[in-house]
Amino acid sequence: MKRYLILFGILCLLGNILTVSAQRRNQAYEEYIHKYRELAIHEMKRYRIPASITLAQGLLESGAGKSTLARKSNNHFGIKCGSGWNGKRAYHTDDAPNECFRAYKHPKDSYEDHSKFLRTKTRYAFLFELKVTDYKGWARGLKKAGYATDPRYANRLIDIIELYDLYEYDQKGKKDWMKGVTNPHQPYLANDLLYIIAREGDTFKSIAKEFDLSKKKVRTFNELPKDYEFSGGEVVYLEEKHKHATNGFISCKVYPGDSMYTIAQRYGVKLKYLYRLNDMKPEDGVPPVGSIIWLQ
Structure with a gap:
């Protein structure tokens, strides 16, 4: 009987703890x-x-x-505007009166x-x-x-x-x-876009699985053909690129080895819009080394 009373007491105590919680x-x-x-x-x-x-x-x-x-x-998340914010704004009293906060x-x-x-x-x-x-x-x-x-x-x-x-x-x-990812990629941010650096052996499928995306999105975000094989070192965006570069990047110089595609990847701009910004067409070929490419 004593054992049952002790057990009953423990159960009551646990019940009380759960109730209080x-x-x-x-x-x-x-x-x-x-x-x-x-x-x-x-x-x-x-x-x-x-x-x-x-x-x-x-x-x-x-x-x-x-x-x-x-x-x-x-x-x-109470994030204030800051000097780099270009989106909508809301004004609210926090640490000081009428402070600027980001609006979404x-x-x-x-x-x-x-x-x-x-x-x-x-x-x-x-x-x-x-x-x-x-x-x-x-x-x-x-x-x-x-x-x-x-x-x-x-x-x-x-x-x-x-x-x-x-x-x-x-x-x-x-x-x-x-699950199934033994060596996850380090994600980075540039031009307000999330990206990784591809490794040799990466595929659209493996990157998509790791970052909870579809294979099609990985491919289209980076404007790559279906049969593309990663050799390692490529910038791979995990979200859609912009129509123009972010503020602070107005133009860039063409360096040896550059193409319109590599420039588009470097600055997170969709290739077709990069051509439009520079009044160019895909058939125009590679711009000369030293020339200026407009990013906005």
Whole structure:
């Protein structure tokens, strides 16, 4: 009888712990997680940022999508305009009155811009040396790099991740993404585009599988024929190139070995638009070394 009473007591205690844990959870947070978890996993596969960190930051910065900035401007991560932002803007009081924040058409754009923001800022570069499952290291690193002024920012992220078991999405995403991938590519950003450097033996299929894309997209993004074989060293874009180069790149000089295609790849411009910008046609051949090619 005594043994049964002890067992009963343990079960009651566990039940109480689970009840308290459930009571601590916020329904709005759980709804937000359910709505955006797949998007966070998708971003992790492409940019190598833990899905748990992305979700926790989204929850914290947007108040589970309920903040004015999130509702009116689809900005879920509190990213301010900065000098290089050319998109839509929204003005909101944060650390100072009437500050400029980035505005997006859709939350998906906010999630992608958050990934690119972390990837392109040198102060966050050390974070990408951490494992994708090291959410504590990422949380502390974000605070150290100055993502937020709140002195408890790292602890708040960790508390959210552990309360809502968000670390499970890091494991789930990692298993799906790493299945069959023994030596993953390092993704880079240039011209506001995500790309990798191809290795000998890469195929459209292997790159597509690693980055959760279709073979057709990998091929068309890079304007390559179906029978193309990678020799290694090629720039391979993982998203659609632009109609012109990003700000700061107005023109370039043609160097030995250049072609209109290599220039298009270097600056992330679709080949047909590069021809149009320079009033050229494909049959015009290779531009002379030293000539100027317009990028905008």
